[in-house]
Amino acid sequence: MTGPFVPGLRLCRLFYTEAVRPLLAEAYPDLPHAAARLGPGSEVLGFDTARSVDHDWGPRLTLFLSPDDLARYGERIRTLLAERLPKQVDGWPTHFVAAAGRSRVPALTDGPVAHLVQVTEVGAWCAAQLGFDPRSGVDTFDWLATPAQLLAEATGGAVFADDLGELTLLRERLHWYPDDVWRYLLACQWGRIGQEEPFVGRTAEARSEVGSRVLAARLVRDVMRLCLLLARRYAPYGKWLGTAFEALSEPVSVVVAGALDEALTTGDAGARQSALCTAYEAAGGWQNRLGLAEPVEATRRWFHDRPYPVIDAERFAAALLARISDPGIAALPPVGGIDQYVDSTPALTGAVWGHQFRRTIIRAWVGPFE
Numbered sequence: 001m002t003g004p005f006v007p008g009l010r011l012c013r014l015f016y017t018e019a020v021r022p023l024l025a026e027a028y029p030d031l032p033h034a035a036a037r038l039g040p041g042s043e044v045l046g047f048d049t050a051r052s053v054d055h056d057w058g059p060r061l062t063l064f065l066s067p068d069d070l071a072r073y074g075e076r077i078r079t080l081l082a083e084r085l086p087k088q089v090d091g092w093p094t095h096f097v098a099a100a101g102r103s104r105v106p107a108l109t110d111g112p113v114a115h116l117v118q119v120t121e122v123g124a125w126c127a128a129q130l131g132f133d134p135r136s137g138v139d140t141f142d143w144l145a146t147p148a149q150l151l152a153e154a155t156g157g158a159v160f161a162d163d164l165g166e167l168t169l170l171r172e173r174l175h176w177y178p179d180d181v182w183r184y185l186l187a188c189q190w191g192r193i194g195q196e197e198p199f200v201g202r203t204a205e206a207r208s209e210v211g212s213r214v215l216a217a218r219l220v221r222d223v224m225r226l227c228l229l230l231a232r233r234y235a236p237y238g239k240w241l242g243t244a245f246e247a248l249s250e251p252v253s254v255v256v257a258g259a260l261d262e263a264l265t266t267g268d269a270g271a272r273q274s275a276l277c278t279a280y281e282a283a284g285g286w287q288n289r290l291g292l293a294e295p296v297e298a299t300r301r302w303f304h305d306r307p308y309p310v311i312d313a314e315r316f317a318a319a320l321l322a323r324i325s326d327p328g329i330a331a332l333p334p335v336g337g338i339d340q341y342v343d344s345t346p347a348l349t350g351a352v353w354g355h356q357f358r359r360t361i362i363r364a365w366v367g368p369f370e
Contacts, residue, residue, distance in 0.1 A: 003091020005050040008043025008057055009158045015059035015089045016160040020117060023084055028073060032163035034064035034122075039129055040349070044157040045236060047243050058096065058106040059089045060116035061160070062125065064167055070121045077119050082112045122166045129154055131355020134173045135166070140329055143181045145358035147339045147348040152234035176232050180326040183292055187320035188336030189226045193219060193280065194313035200276060201308035204269030216272050220260045223279050227256055230286050235339075237348050255282045273309055280311035293319035335365045 016035050024031060041056060042048040048057060065074065085094050093106040095113045104116065118125075126133040130150055132142055155174050162168050177185065196215055203211035224245040228235040231248050235241060246257065259282065262275035277300040284298030296319050300309045317334065324330045335341060338358050339348050347353045353361075 003088075005053065006090065007046070008041065008048045008052065009037055009046070011059055011090060011092060012037040012043070012061050013158060013160055015094065016061055019059070019086050019089050019094065020061065020063070020081065021161070023080060024077070027080055028077070031069060031073065032066070033069075034159065034162040034164065034167040035061055036064070036157060036159040036162075036167060037061050038157040038159075039125075039153050041153075041157075042240070044153055045240055045244070046156070046247075047240050054105060055099065056103045056116075058092055058116065059094045060118075062118040062120060064120060064122055064125065066164070067121045067123065070119065070124075074119045078117070081115050081117050085113045085115055087113065122170060126170070129350070131350070131358075134170055138173060140181060140326075140332075141359050141362055142355075143177055144337045144362050145355060146337075147237070147350075147358075148234040148337070149237045149339070149348050150350055152236055155234065179292075180324045180329045182229070182232075183320040183324050184329050184332060185337055185340070186226070186229050186287070186292070187317040188334050188340050189222065189229055190313040190317040190320070191334050191336075192222045192340065193226070193311075194317065197276070197280070197310045197313060198303040198306065198308040201269060201273045201303075202306070204272075209269070212269050212272065216263050216276065219276055220263055220279075223256065223260060223276070223283060226283055227253055227286070230283065230290065237339075237345055239345075250286070252282050252286045255279075277309050277311060280313065284311060284316055287316060287320075293323045295319075333365060338362065 020035065024033065037060065038044060039062065042052050043057065063077070065077075087094060087108065093108050094115055095107055095109040096104040096116055097107040097114065099105045122135070123133050126135070130146060132138075132146075134142075151174055155171050159167055159171070176182070196219060200212050200215045200219065203215060221241065224241055225235045227248060228244060231250055231253070233244060233248070236244050245253070256279045259275045259278035263272050263279070266272050266275065281298045281300060284296060287293070288295040288298060293316075296315050298311070300311055302308065303310045303312075321330065321334070338361065342348065342361075347358075
């Protein structure tokens with residue numbers, strides 16, 4: 001039996017304030033700690049729905065201690081929670097069981113609670129989530145080697161307590177890319193658009209409607225990621241990309257969304273290419289207003305002497321690259337961050353490739369240019 005669906009972050013906050021914190025205050029009244037719901041999970045991004053409750057969703061959180069306190073009290077706290085947590089919070093069981101074909105789901109129990117309270121310390125959490133500790137600094141290759149999905153999981157969610165301020169400092173350091181890294185990633189995103197923007201019309205002219213549609217869909221995804229960059233939002237992986245784009249509050253995103261919808265739904269190749277150009281123009285004007293680079297005329301034009309309207313996206317990329325002041329970033333090839341050229345969900349969610357391996361891939365691109 002479970003209660004009615006509530007947003008997961010609200011439930012997790014209630015779990016901390018009504019269940020976990022009182023037990024800690026009673027057993028360890030002077031123990032400094034942080035508590036948060038971060039890391040993987042649709043609720044961390046604010047995208048959970050009633051469908052989400054069928055795997056790894058429910059009253060859960062991460063409890064952070066200092067390294068010394070973790071060694072001294074960590075196992076005792078895990079046992080305390082297993083033995084004394086209330087069986088339910090707001091109608092949702094705090095006990096979790098394995099589900100066939102899934103991970104874990106809430107379930108009632110008469111015995112000890114198999115809870116989902118992770119007890120750890122900030123450094124260990126960073127190593128598992130990111131592969132590096134931002135408290136020691138974040139260099140250019142850390143930014144480029146860390147998928148936006150992982151950055152969204154580290155800076156999203158909610159912090160319920162932070163007695164030492166370490167978790168808050170960590171999230172502040174990862175809040176957004178440094179300006180020159182931001183310009184570089186934007187330039188590379190425009191570059192992706194420039195690589196394929198004329199092909200929607202060319203494939204249609206060659207009587208490949210399916211080819212034209214596939215290219216249009218690829219460009220729609222690239223424009224959504226571009227807009228998330230412009231809005232200073234870490235783009236999640238494919239499952240939530242459209243949801244994150246639709247959640248943008250900037251007025252220009254409404255114009256872009258309408259144009260992208262037309263590009264995906266129209267059966268006319270000319271209208272498809274025109275709709276994409278409308279989206280490019282809106283995104284280009286958005287960039288101009290941000291003042292990140294010299295303004296670029298955000299109007300469509302023909303692709304050389306061929307009758308395919310384009311924005312000539314490389315103009316926007318060039319303007320951004322010209323404004324980069326960090327010589328190390330300015331010297332990078334226009335390839336971008338790891339998720340601008342790797343398209344595998346396990347690789348981008350940390351399940352397969354570790355941070356050092358991703359850094360190695362970035363360096364392999366850069367090596368010939370150094």
